[in-house]
Amino acid sequence: MLLTSLSLLLIVFIKAVLAGLAIAAPVGPVGVMCVQRTLHDGRLAGLIAGMGAACADAVFGIVAAFGIAAVTDWMLTHRSLLELVGGILLILLAIRVYTKRTSVQPRRAAPRTHLAAFVSTFVLTITNPITILAFAAVFASLGLGLDSLDLTGAAILVGGVFLGSTLWWIGLAASAGLLRGRVSDSIMRWMNRGSAVLMAAFGAYALYSGLLAA
DSSP states (O other), rough: HHHHHHHHHHHHHHHHHHHHHHOOOOOOOOHHHHHHHHHHHHHHHHHHHHHHHHHHHHHHHHHTTOOOOOHHHHHHHHHHHHHHHHHHHHHHHHHHHSSSSOOOOOOOOOOHHHHHHHHHHHHHHOOOOOHHHHHHHHHTTTTOOOGGGGGGHHHHHHHHOOOOOHHHHHHHHHHHHHHTTSSSSHHHHHHHHHHHHHHHHHHHHHHHHHHHHO
16 A cells, blocks of 8 residues: 555656656746856856746646645736736846846856846746646646645645756756857857847737736
8 A cells, every 4th residue: 555655656756747847848038048147157047047937836836736726816817917027027137138248258156146047037937827827737638636636745746846847947057058168259249139139029928918918
């Protein structure tokens, strides 16, 4: 009986890790920010930016795993407001990235830079109400019956989601870090500007969606 329970929990954990990877992997503004931070400030900065998104994913995992319907309903009801906030934040970040001085010379980012990276990606992820629906869809496709999970199973599910998301951001930061130091200041400047344009485009779309839903 105990062995069976442990096997079931292991299956839940593996599926949750896959869910975390599936949610984190699609290309979006947070991925762009993670790559940009890595190229500009190093792998640690990129990883910390990704961890902000991973923590937000864990929060969504908690909401989905523990069936907190009130939170889901509130986010969907205030979807337009959340999209407007996220859109404005993205455009402000895009302006900052576009105007930032760039250098390929290795440097140590200040702690407040890491904190800003973490907070910005956490806020961007948590203000996306569609993520909670994506979690529900991914959980259903993986056969994770949330109603049948006890407290231990739900906790393992959340931990698996966090680990899966974290693994994605570690891989992305490590991959982007391979380019750092191999490009000139001029190329880095254009890469930063390209990242800023992408972020601004995501922000403009979020604003458009928020206004449309208002």
